[in-house]
Amino acid sequence: MTTAAAYDNRAILKYRISFTAGPDLEGTIERMSGTTVVGSTYYHGLPEPKGKFAGQYRHDKDPERQTVNLLANAVFERLGCNDDQYLAEILTQVTGGSIALYSDKGPCHSCRAVLKQFLQDYPMITSCVVTYRKTDGRGRPIQALEPAGGDLYGSYGYEDAVEVNGNWCKVLR
Numbered sequence: 089m090t091t092a093a094a095y096d097n098r099a100i101l102k103y104r105i106s107f108t109a110g111p112d113l114e115g116t117i118e119r120m121s122g123t124t125v126v127g128s129t130y131y132h133g134l135p136e137p138k139g140k141f142a143g144q145y146r147h148d149k150d151p152e153r154q155t156v157n158l159l160a161n162a163v164f165e166r167l168g169c170n171d172d173q174y175l176a177e178i179l180t181q182v183t184g185g186s187i188a189l190y191s192d193k194g195p196c197h198s199c200r201a202v203l204k205q206f207l208q209d210y211p212m213i214t215s216c217v218v219t220y221r222k223t224d225g226r227g228r229p230i231q232a233l234e235p236a237g238g239d240l241y242g243s244y245g246y247e248d249a250v251e252v253n254g255n256w257c258k259v260l261r
């Protein structure tokens with residue numbers, strides 16, 4: 089196994105979404121930070137609210153945001169809809185589901201907003217659990233809510249995450 093750079097971040101989204109007709113949409117999406125999502129990017133996230141990069145989108149290529157958008161792309165395809173029809177089609181055709189997101193670092197302010205918006209769009213999803221590491225690749229402890237550092241504003245993770253099986257865990261739903 090190669091050693092990833094300390095700033096690389098991996099996200100793995102496991103999902104199951106059910107519809108009024110047809111089989112469940114079920115699978116796993118894995119992405120690394122720094123790569124670009126192909127297809128629709130319905131969930132934009134948030135710009136930096138202050139600091140050196142205030143107003144700029146510094147988290148477009150974060151893997152958590154990518155996985156949620158790729159899941160949205162799969163739903164788009166399943167429902168055969170476009171951006172304008174998406175929410176209405178979800179509300180009429182999606183009947184339930186669950187998602188579980190793992191990432192190395194924990195979601196930043198922008199990715200937390202993406203998850204929040206996704207869950208608002210999918211009130212029928214009954215389970216959403218986020219997990220992330222308690223220790224980084226160099227063995228350094230990661231706080232539940234880790235300051236972003238550098239010139240970035242904000243933080244990674246959730247202040248009230250709890251330890252589960254050696255990871256931080258936050259139940260959003």
Ligand SMILES: [Zn+2]
Nearest residue numbers: 147150196199
């Ligand atoms: Zn992020």
